[in-house]
Amino acid sequence: MLLRTARSLTTSPWDAEDLLQTALAQTYLAWDRIEDPRALDGYVRRALLNTRTSQWRKRRVDEYAAGDDLPEPAPVPGPDPAEHQAMRDAxxxxxxxxxxxxxxxxxxxxxxxxxxxxxxxxxxxxxxxxxxxxxxxxxxxxxxxxxxxxxxxx
Missing domain, CATH: 1.10.10.10 (Winged helix-like DNA-binding domain superfamily/Winged helix DNA-binding domain)
Incomplete structure (x- = not known):
């Protein structure tokens, strides 16, 4: 049931398994703070959602564009206005x-x-x-x- 929830939050089954494993590890670390064992399922679901949200926020961009390092686009030669006007006149x-x-x-x-x-x-x-x-x-x-x-x- 928890794996299904994790799969609905990710794009691949492998990411879902990693997400669930991370959420279960967080749940294990907080085991002493969980007072009602019946709330355990809800706690893990909330950990899944929080973990996925954190991953989404920390998503990195591999390349950053720097102003001086960007190549200038090659100018696209347009039609010569004088030639265009001469063609229209003709x-x-x-x-x-x-x-x-x-x-x-x-x-x-x-x-x-x-x-x-x-x-x-x-x-x-x-x-x-x-x-x-x-x-x-x-x-x-x-x-x-x-x-x-x-x-x-x-």
Missing amino acids: MWRAVLRLPERQRAMVVLRYYEDLSEAQTAAVLGVSVGTVKSAVSRALAKLREDTGLGALAQAA
């Missing part, structure tokens, strides 16, 4: 070269973040028309910006 110029209907669909789909159904409703066309026109527009944009070669290389 993309927008390519969008402006699209036919008016394709340009409207691309702007609604990708700049306004509308779904295909919403884009079709705004323009008064079918969803299939939006899909095919956007597909052709994206192919043209890949050609104009040179992203098609990059996509095929990757």
Whole structure:
């Protein structure tokens, strides 16, 4: 019965056996102070709980981080803001070269973040028309910006 209590307080059966042995040793040391032998079971249970709580509080951390000893993380190279802006400008110029209907669909789909159904409703066309026109527009944009070669290389 006591071993079951110890197992409920620990994560492994071996730790439970060690915990019970420690609690029984503490009980043995306090044997003279226990007046009622019927309270012995409760005393051992309380010793189990107190011992486990003490172990938990004394748990050690193997490594401590010291401020000066920590290595600096390697900087993650981010995209160059100038390059990013140049790419956005080139993309927008390519969008402006699209036919008016394709340009409207691309702007609604990708700049306004509308779904295909919403884009079709705004323009008064079918969803299939939006899909095919956007597909052709994206192919043209890949050609104009040179992203098609990059996509095929990757």
